[in-house]
Amino acid sequence: MPVVTDLDSVPLTPVYTIVISATGETTVDGEPVENLPGQDARTSALADIRVRAARRGHPVRINAKEPDGSVWPLIVDHDGAVTPLDAPHPAPHPAPAPVPAPAVALAALTERAGPLGPRHAALLGRVVTAELRGDLAGAAAAAEDLETVLTAELGPLHPHTLGALATRAWLSLLLRDDWAAATRLHVLAAERRRQAGAPDVETRRAARNAHAAWALLRAADPASAETLRPELGRIGHLTA
Structure with missing residues (x-):
């Protein structure tokens, strides 16, 4: 599947967090994800993210935390395309900060x-x-x-x-x-x-x-x- 090529076009927020435990349980932003029939925890979590991307109408950012503690920054689109990043997600743009007076x-x-x-x-x-x-x-x-x-x-x-x-x-x-x-x-x-x-x-x-x-x-x-x-x-x- 195609990957996202224009990374700057992907909103900086929200950044969803997938946590995969050593026992095979998965959460998205702390909410448990039920495994889909015939799918493992990782695939089921990505399916959940795909739905969220579809609802928003654009790719979304995630951090996938593996059982060994490693964290993988990814971008996921509604069609299931997963784009791995070689650096953490950038910090969101600050709120407007006009100079007082x-x-x-x-x-x-x-x-x-x-x-x-x-x-x-x-x-x-x-x-x-x-x-x-x-x-x-x-x-x-x-x-x-x-x-x-x-x-x-x-x-x-x-x-x-x-x-x-x-x-x-x-x-x-x-x-x-x-x-x-x-x-x-x-x-x-x-x-x-x-x-x-x-x-x-x-x-x-x-x-x-x-x-x-x-x-x-x-x-x-x-x-x-x-x-x-x-x-x-x-x-x-x-x-x-």
Whole structure:
């Protein structure tokens, strides 16, 4: 049977655990599995996993623990295809971790990158004021206005423009109302930071938050998530 060739397409969670005892008993995530007629414990456990994969509509990850204590990371599809892995399953992507008070962080960034002109400073003031009063939607709209002006006057890769874009992206996570938009904004932020040669730590944060937002989108709207998979793939190498 064919094996899974695109390992990155397999969700990182859940990871099921098969335990096979020395007496031939098997559990999946602690639940006993009855042997199928004419099948051994291992085959019966894999049949159970196949059903779970079919219900989810995609291959799933498992750790198979043998009686001797060895652990085998595998991917199992609904058709019974088993793909052994040569390394443990990767850790799940972290939940979105936006920097607290993104507008205030943007204000600090502008100080490091040089002073803003009066018009830009006024727009930044709108962002900070809206966020501090809890109006995240208003802060996001003001950050977009600021980014638009900065892009036109300073270019998309200027530190001030990148800061405004990052603030929009962070606010999109805090708003939690459009995971597709949050994914796109973080992808854009990661790509532009890479193009500008910005510090790696911020670029990695943007890329990881893009993956985290996409994971939340996939849970809520799998079809929409699939349309964004190519965009997400462009920054996969930036998360390391």
